[in-house]
Amino acid sequence: MSPETPLLSRLRTVLPDHADVLHTDPETLAAHSRDAAPFSEAGTPAAVAFPRTAEHVQQIMRTAYELGVPVVPQGARTGLAGAANAVDGCVVLNTARMDRILEIDPANRLVRCEPGVVTKDLNDAVAEHGLSYPPDPASWETCTIGGNIATGAGGICCVKYGVTADYVLGLDVVLPDGRRMRTGRDTVKGVAGYDLTRLLIGSEGTLAVTVGATLGLRPVRPPALSLLAQFPTLVQAGEAVAAITAAGHVPSALELLDGATSQAVADHGHPLLEPGAAATLIVESDSAEPHRDLAAMTLLCKSAGAQHVVTAATAEESRRIIEARRLVTPALGAFAATLGGKPTAFIEDVAVPRSELAKFIGTIEEIARRHRLRIFTLGHAGDGNLHPTVVFDESDADEFRRAQLAYDDIMAAGLALGGTTTGEHGIGTLKREWLARELDPVSLDLQRGIKRLFDPENLLNPGKVVEA
């Protein structure tokens, strides 16, 4: 039993089912103190709440607001920017148990659900009605819709199908003072008033807590086919991406692995990857004519100088190609295990204009050499969104310092190429200083004003994104 602070005492009073909702044991507090971001500070919460209903959320937030206690919203903690990290003495408000799908409406191609629904579960449920919810962040088998909305999550297929924000029609949220608000609509189109829905998406839990969402759906995706192409130089891979784009193709995945990543996946035993390539492209098409489109894109890759191309003719062959992308994480894990000490993989998230892709990867390779680090770059080439991943020994103080310097150099290089410091992971605590470098100062000033408008006491997820 934890000490009876005013916060806990009040929360137990307002939550009749507090034994189920409210947890203060050290294990739960520790397990819920941070998300998946490395390098990011995290405090110790006073309590972790697992509300079951919107009313629970309102009670908790109203109570915390009255007592001046910060609240940190949290989903599956798969975030990579520290936005779900606790601050000392806060209430962690974890909405993962609000996981009901409330209504699937095939006639209007929409679904209403609670924030804790896991992205894959949502997709499985709507698939039974011939529908799909396309956004596919890497963690889609465990992450929640609420977290996807908070971060404005992307994924692999967004090169064709768009990101989370493109699917959210309306939100049901609780404001920092406990008031509840609906935004958006049930219709496909609508322009009544300012777009608060979009303002909340990607606000990383700093403006309001999502307790419900209305999401647009699409017809189930047609069967896809894929190709894999390896190139002797990065520039040639960049030219293949440009040629595919220029020819008007809209692939459903257009992923790039740099030389280091290609080698790691080959070393990990993938049979289709040849050693020594400077870059690998994985291209998927789920168009009405995937055979025809893949054949055309195969020619474009060869014209750009591909040394090795595998074009799938069957679903099974496609699966094997896509497996190369899926193997990146275990392959980097295997590499990390050879490092000794405390190996860490620090994944970055910079987006540049598509035309700057090859130049940006070349710069990242220079940065790796300069700081004597292993950096593996992979990413969504079709969107110009790359995830350079520094794999290093965190217990080596000098290597740690060099990893941080490389991180800064990569972001500066991305901005210098007209890019953004975060394509899909968010600002959290990790990139607060970079936000100020990326944004127009007038914009930053207005962003702070918006934070003050929604959260005048700076109690909801303080210290994330912008300061009030």
Added chain:
Amino acid sequence: MSPETPLLSRLRTVLPDHADVLHTDPETLAAHSRDAAPFSEAGTPAAVAFPRTAEHVQQIMRTAYELGVPVVPQGARTGLAGAANAVDGCVVLNTARMDRILEIDPANRLVRCEPGVVTKDLNDAVAEHGLSYPPDPASWETCTIGGNIATGAGGICCVKYGVTADYVLGLDVVLPDGRRMRTGRDTVKGVAGYDLTRLLIGSEGTLAVTVGATLGLRPVRPPALSLLAQFPTLVQAGEAVAAITAAGHVPSALELLDGATSQAVADHGHPLLEPGAAATLIVESDSAEPHRDLAAMTLLCKSAGAQHVVTAATAEESRRIIEARRLVTPALGAFAATLGGKPTAFIEDVAVPRSELAKFIGTIEEIARRHRLRIFTLGHAGDGNLHPTVVFDESDADEFRRAQLAYDDIMAAGLALGGTTTGEHGIGTLKREWLARELDPVSLDLQRGIKRLFDPENLLNPGKVVEA
């Protein structure tokens, strides 16, 4: 020469080229006092400014701000909600002459332009690079990109390709006090900070004035084919729309004409429309296999009970079908001319969930009977976005009163069916009271807060959308 008020004197001082930029003759003031919305109040401006540069816009806004003079931004004045209507003594800031396309970037599929570029001109220019800018509001041959952004304009093809908001990557704007701000990015993806770009889109010139935009583009659209289907009952037409959706088709246009509109177009001489139908659907497909998809949709229309179907096999046959949609405006004009007095066409803009389409049109027909009015309903069936149009004699006081009552009844019916009072035209002055009925009161409160944050003196387009 107009009287030398402090406003005009200061503006002439700060604008070296004031003879070109600043106009105060009564003809120009009168011509720029309102947009295309009927029933909407409009004042008389003190001056109309046609800035050529962002610096002009800043000078004008800074001067007006210092003197406490309201500014009303304006594009081509094709808006239908009064958002561009002057208020007494204001400066009308018309950005139509800032009409340069600054850069077309095929590699990154984007275009940078000034706000006064006409939507059709933009599309023609990017088409030379094999690209397209899909949003196609009815006025696309004359309306401007700045106005499209201000209203969040839709159109016919957005059932497949999305609305203006889906294409705006970044904005360059001037705030009420004259400060300039960039929002958004040049990359496809990005989640750095709150989404001010989306907040500005559809804000109808009440938060900032657009002086530049970065727009995403798509490959040029493939050739389309279309079909026309007429139904003996509205319910059957609604069922055909539902069946097309349920089968996973994504037509590039899915337009509906009710019985009155079908008859008016038939009376106007269109050869493909038969008399006596309760509804006409016009469906266009620009998929990779339009013949196949149209054949499938033809069967769905027949199964739903279509009495008369024309399925185009050639571009010329398609053109004739699409002509039926284009003829609606002249056909209603011809009908109006038979009314005598001062005939007016008052176009509404309500969106309902797609499944409520047939019920909503039936309700509109009841409303027409109740108020003894001729209401012609057409609209974007695939989006559930309808434009019931009351054609009446404005000089008949009783008919005018009945038209206003019908307008209120239609909006109430739309809201009752879970819809919105504006799918794509905006709030302007026309629907301010309805906005308060549609929005959650907490949301309305925050919307007012956002207006105060951007425009603390309530000088930019005051009285539109929400009051500060």
